[in-house]
Amino acid sequence: MRDSAAMAEILCLNAGSSSLKFALYAEPGTDEPSLLASGKIENIGLEPHLIARDAKGDVLAERRWTKDGTITHETLLEDLLREIEASVGDDLIAVGHRIVHGGTDYSAPARVDAPLLAALEALCPLAPLHQPHNLAAVRAVSRLRPAVLQVACFDTGFHHGQPPIATRLALPRALGEEGMRRYGFHGISYEYIARQLRSIDPDTGGGRTIAAHLGNGASLCAMAGGRSIDTTMGFTALDGLVMGTRCGALDPGAVLYLFQQKGMTAREVEHLLYSESGLLGVSGISSDMRALLGSETPAAGEAIELFVWQIARQAGALASSLGGLDTFVFTAGIGENSPEIRARVAGRLGWLGVDLDADANLRGDAVISAPSSRVAVRVIPTDEERMIAIHTADLLREEPKA
Secondary structure: OOOOOOOOEEEEEEEOOOOEEEEEEEOOOOOOOEEEEEEEEEOOOOOOEEEEEEOOOOEEEEEEOOOOOOOOHHHHHHHHHHHHHHHHOOOEEEEEEEEOOOOOOOOOOEEOOHHHHHHHHOOHHHOOOOHHHHHHHHHHHHHHOOOOEEEEEEOOHHHOOOOHHHHOOOOOHHHHHOOOOOOOOOHHHHHHHHHHHHHHOOOOOOOEEEEEEEOOOEEEEEEEOOEEEEEOOOOOOOOOOOOOOOOOOOOHHHHHHHHHOOOOOHHHHHHHHHHOOHHHHHHOOOOOHHHHHOOOOHHHHHHHHHHHHHHHHHHHHHHHHHOOOOEEEEEHHHHHHOHHHHHHHHHOOHHHOOOEOHHHHHHOOOEOEOOOOOOEEEEOOOOHHHHHHHHHHHHHHHOOOO
16 A cells, blocks of 8 residues: 555544445654545445545555455455555554444443443444444454454444433433433534534634534534534434435334334334435435436435425524524535535525525535625535544553553
8 A cells, every 4th residue: 555664553444334434544642643545445245346545645556356255344354454564564553443323321432342342232223234334343353453452433422412401302211211312423523523613713613503414324413612412313323314225304103104004024114214215215216416416307306305405404403402503514425525415405594594605615615605694604524534543542542551
């Protein structure tokens, strides 16, 4: 991947069902980690494709695997580790992981050990699309590089300081005491956005802010002074906005109907709500917003409109939680790269004081609100891997010296 003098390295992993995102950082020991390389292995389970780029964006390595039943997440991770170690020697000292669910007990980044891993395994039913794959990467690193420090960073952690009323579900209190509550997700992304806003505006951190993490998974977060106050995802990452293949907010009676009237099993309903709904289900075409924007079919148009309508509708609710709105941030794949979706969302938020500068929006400027807008509208690229690297470095520096 690159030539390098010996230096300590941190690898950050974000493992999904069909992809593995990674970023490699130099750990200087004092300052923030600096990016050396990043990339992604896509199409896991079909014909995996690896591409890695340096900090400037130049391609460092690219590799394709033919479809082979023996290729697993672990074998791909082993190939990735070998690729890294071939260029930097034996200087990998820590691996930081995105872990979607930390439950009620884990909010701060934590050193991975056997008790923590067991506790996180028990949370897999609350995040079945993500948690099993996150933890599979942890176990694989444990087997492949047992001496390397591993750090778990929790997507739920950023939301742990929310007011209790924002986390309460209107279910019997005994269930709440067992952990049935609203958790919120995409917290590592929102933590990074909050950090960027504090850098931009040290006095207020953006004030009353709604951040819109719009990708294949999508959610909104209401932040006051950089702290999470409310969010659209709840007990699971199935709640809230319409997503690529997830339904978002749904009347529980609809789920009962699927059981009682359609005769579906729990596993069938889970698959329907997580993997066959959202943009894919409504359009009947694709979960990819780019494909839908390029389609002229009425169903694709309706899927896009439902996506936008739900964002605006739930943004209104979050503005109520905040008592007003000073800043609106677009981030993640759709938020960062789709001027059309940004314009359509902003068009529905005019009553809150949002007024978009059409040219700035088309250019993808950092600030896309018009001078007349009462709300600052920003586009801030998220960087979950950098946030994981920062937390991993912090824990690494707390480790006793050999």
